[in-house]
Amino acid sequence: MVKYISALLAAAMASSPLFAVGKEKARRSDADQDWFAPPSEPNEPRSDLFVPAVSFILPGFGQFINGEYQSGAVYAGLAIAGMRYAGETTRANNLEYAKFVAEQRAKAYGLKLEEVQDQKDIAARKVMLGGLVYQGAGGFSAYQAFRLSVSTRKRAGEYEFLGRGETPMELFKSTLEFKYLTRKTTWIPLLIGGAIAGLRLSTPPATYNERSPFTSADALFTSAFSANAGTHEEAMFRGWLMPVLREYTGSDMWSNIGQGVLFAAAHLGTVSTPLPQLLLGLHLGNLTQDNGWEMGEAVFIHTWWDIIAFWTQFQYNSKYAKSPVAPVVPAVLWLPPLEWVF
DSSP states (O other): OHHHHHHHHHHHHHTSTTSSOOHHHHTSOGGGOSTTOOSSOTTSOOOSSHHHHHHHHSTTHHHHHTTOHHHHHHHHHHHHHHHHHHHHHHHHTTHHHHHHHHHHHHHHHTOOGGGTSOTTOHHHHHHHHHHHHHHHHHHHHHHHHHHHHHHHHGGGTOSTTOOSOOOHHHHHHHTTOGGGGGSHHHHHHHHHHHHHHHHHHHSOOOTTEEEOOOOHHHHHHHHHHHHHHHHHHHHHIIIIIHHHHHHHHOOHHHHHHHHHHHHHHTTTTTOSSOHHHHHHHHHHHHHHHHTTTOOHHHHHHHHHHHHHHHHHHTTEEETTTTOOOOOOOOOSEEETTEEEOO
């Protein structure tokens, strides 16, 4: 099922105005041939902070208010579809009850919740991908709104350090640009990631997990998740937040440190100490600046770093994932917000 979702998403994106100069872009004058140029009033400076921030939360917002209705519809449509898919999957598979069962299982064995959950559960993966589609739509919407702002603010002497913005399609293509492997700035961090993975696989499994073969379903989920995260997160952190920090601080160093800290903080929900994310974020930021603020190489590294990480993670699974727990007695009388169980 995951591969069909990925194929559908790829088809929708490939045919959308996000990845080609659509009719509303083609109608612009020769002076505004930049993909991110606004369709009207190019001399009016646009918001480089508020509108992109709202666009991340409400994908398509920045495009609608700037008259880019096709792009806005695509971003909003993808966000709605992703959340709808995640919600329907949650309800159809009763994942709220599954989480309750996992919590009971963790309590029974004296383990943490994540130590007893089935990380290869197909339904849970569908929910994650649905949420990531929403997040990706928001990330690209914010990035496009920011780059449109840059095209207007350059006329006033701002953001002069930025060159032509890379389109979302160009960022997605960068995930497979293996030419970057000839650069030490690419293969050294990936080699470090591979070494960490090898060290992890060489150690015996923890008491709560066991080795689990890496399957084709694991590969499909890994590739879809990594490509999405590797592109829209680069667009967000190295394509939007770092240039904003650079413009307002006037410092390459502090703008890189700032975005690196924010990048690490964004991973606190999945890891307790995001030191690897901090170091990786700082490297990708420095690399982007050295590459004239182009993100292609950073996208490639980010995507394949995630692939290595997921490949390593999915070599294991909890041995308690399917362990039975005492059945929960169903309620015989229910009336919000009261429930009686006998």
